[in-house]
Amino acid sequence: MITIQNVNKRYKDIQALQNIDVSIPAGVCYGLVGPNGAGKSSLIKILAGIIKEYEGSIDVSDSGSLSLGYVPQEVCLEETLSAATNLQFYGKVHGLSGENLTRQVKTVFDDIGLTNRAKSKVKTFSGGMKRRLNIGCALMHEPDLVIMDEPTVGVDPQSRRHIFQLIRTLKQQGKTIIYASHYMEEIEALCDEVAFMDGGKIVEQGSIDDLLASYAQPAVFIKGDLPKAWLDSENVIQQKDGGWLFTSSNPMQLLGDLAKRCEEQSITPSQLSLMQPRLEDVFFTLTGTALRDAA
Numbered sequence: 001m002i003t004i005q006n007v008n009k010r011y012k013d014i015q016a017l018q019n020i021d022v023s024i025p026a027g028v029c030y031g032l033v034g035p036n037g038a039g040k041s042s043l044i045k046i047l048a049g050i051i052k053e054y055e056g057s058i059d060v061s062d063s064g065s066l067s068l069g070y071v072p073q074e075v076c077l078e079e080t081l082s083a084a085t086n087l088q089f090y091g092k093v094h095g096l097s098g099e100n101l102t103r104q105v106k107t108v109f110d111d112i113g114l115t116n117r118a119k120s121k122v123k124t125f126s127g128g129m130k131r132r133l134n135i136g137c138a139l140m141h142e143p144d145l146v147i148m149d150e151p152t153v154g155v156d157p158q159s160r161r162h163i164f165q166l167i168r169t170l171k172q173q174g175k176t177i178i179y180a181s182h183y184m185e186e187i188e189a190l191c192d193e194v195a196f197m198d199g200g201k202i203v204e205q206g207s208i209d210d211l212l213a214s215y216a217q218p219a220v221f222i223k224g225d226l227p228k229a230w231l232d233s234e235n236v237i238q239q240k241d242g243g244w245l246f247t248s249s250n251p252m253q254l255l256g257d258l259a260k261r262c263e264e265q266s267i268t269p270s271q272l273s274l275m276q277p278r279l280e281d282v283f284f285t286l287t288g289t290a291l292r293d294a295a
């Protein structure tokens with residue numbers, strides 16, 4: 001368990017973190033999500049020991065001697081050297097040598113899917129390949145806790161999928177992962193628990209399933225040429241993707257009612273479906289605002 005208590009961080013006149021209290025159980029993938037400037041990187045840098053000046057406490061005492069791998073938001077590689085030399089460097093920093101180093105370099109190359117590019121210079125790599133190698137560097141010493149700051153920025157879908165698979169494998173190995181992102185769908189796909197950050201504060205935290213159940217309701221989505229009177233209904237919560245979202249305490253019944261009304265009035269909607277709540281809906285419900293800089 002990692003316990004973050006009453007952490008505050010100030011950069012001159014900017015209060016980047018305010019009274020942060022978070023508990024991260026061992027073995028979970030824990031998401032930190034929020035718009036640009038929410039304070040995710042500041043909190044992560046404090047956890048990784050990079051920012052040392054802050055108020056409050058971070059306690060990892062009941063985790064014994066926890067080793068930590070940090071994947072920074074910026075790619076930290078020596079571009080003029082080969083991928084293998086970069087991994088070897090990080091391995092040596094952590095005391096690996098000889099056969100142990102060779103074996104671990106091979107394992108990490110397999111994990112990040114770059115075995116056939118081991119000898120290539122990093123400057124010849126795509127953005128996604130650099131991101132994967134950046135993650136590999138943090139895994140050379142087989143850390144118990146892996147902290148990742150927006151590891152998928154600028155990567156193509158193939159690399160993103162590989163990174164997701166790698167994170168799931170790390171979780172299966174029992175590692176604790178802290179994953180910061182402003183992509184809600186990434187957090188939803190990967191994490192067990194999440195803390196929503198906004199303006200330097202934790203707005204809400206908990207298990208993703210619990211938050212979805214507490215804050216967001218299923219809704220009915222309908223798209224088509226609908227009578228205006230239907231859209232003036234107070235059940236319409238949002239216009240979305242050229243259609244409308246209707247809410248109800250009994251969404252299945254509403255789905256049936258709308259289908260019946262369409263049939264009666266010879267309306268053929270191009271889409272009529274039940275929409276399950278998403279993490280993004282929870283965030284909007286909590287903050288009452290759209291993400292200001294969400295991609």
Ligand SMILES: Nc1ncnc2c1ncn2[C@@H]1O[C@H](COP(=O)(O)OP(=O)(O)OP(=O)(O)O)[C@@H](O)[C@H]1O
Pocket residue numbers: 011014015016034035036037038039040041042043182
């Ligand atoms: N070194 C610094 N000096 C001054 N202000 C900073 C510094 N680092 C961050 N800040 C400010 O602190 C606040 C929180 O920034 P932080 O980078 O922690 O947020 P973030 O959620 O990681 O954002 P992003 O998604 O853009 O990376 C912002 O207002 C930012 O401008």
